[in-house]
Amino acid sequence: MEEDPPIAVMDATCALCSWGARMIHRLDKSGEIRIAPIQSDKGAALMRANDLDALDPDTWLFIENGTVWRDFDAVIRVGERSGGVGRLCSVLRVLPRPLRDWLYARVARNRYAMFGRGDMCALPDPAFRARLIS
Numbered sequence: 326m327e328e329d330p331p332i333a334v335m336d337a338t339c340a341l342c343s344w345g346a347r348m349i350h351r352l353d354k355s356g357e358i359r360i361a362p363i364q365s366d367k368g369a370a371l372m373r374a375n376d377l378d379a380l381d382p383d384t385w386l387f388i389e390n391g392t393v394w395r396d397f398d399a400v401i402r403v404g405e406r407s408g409g410v411g412r413l414c415s416v417l418r419v420l421p422r423p424l425r426d427w428l429y430a431r432v433a434r435n436r437y438a439m440f441g442r443g444d445m446c447a448l449p450d451p452a453f454r455a456r457l458i459s
Contacts, residue, residue, distance in 0.1 A: 331389035337362030340443035352407035
């Protein structure tokens with residue numbers, strides 16, 4: 326039985342998340358990681374399956390081989406999985422989990438004010454668009 330590809334789930338209307346999606350595309354040389362915007366049917370379903378509100382998309386998810394990572398842990402795992410300079414995300418592990426969670430929550434709640442809005446689904450790169458799951 327073939328396993329599902331690893332999936333990163335994030336807010337498609339957040340400029341920071343859009344940047345993160347572009348970094349996944351750039352760093353994941355295997356091309357395996359798929360991206361599911363929270364606003365898509367698949368992204369919303371994955372949020373609900375993990376007891377999260379798809380209408381309040383403050384959470385990043387990374388799902389690989391049935392394991393689910395959230396927030397900074399998801400960012401760290403995506404970086405490790407992608408390799409190269411993405412592995413630098415591992416540095417976040419030096420922060421104690423409560424501090425990582427607090428920091429992530431502060432950035433997530435204020436992401437539009439801090440970074441603005443974007444639309445990752447409008448990016449013209451066909452190779453990037455092929456990673457998107459609706």
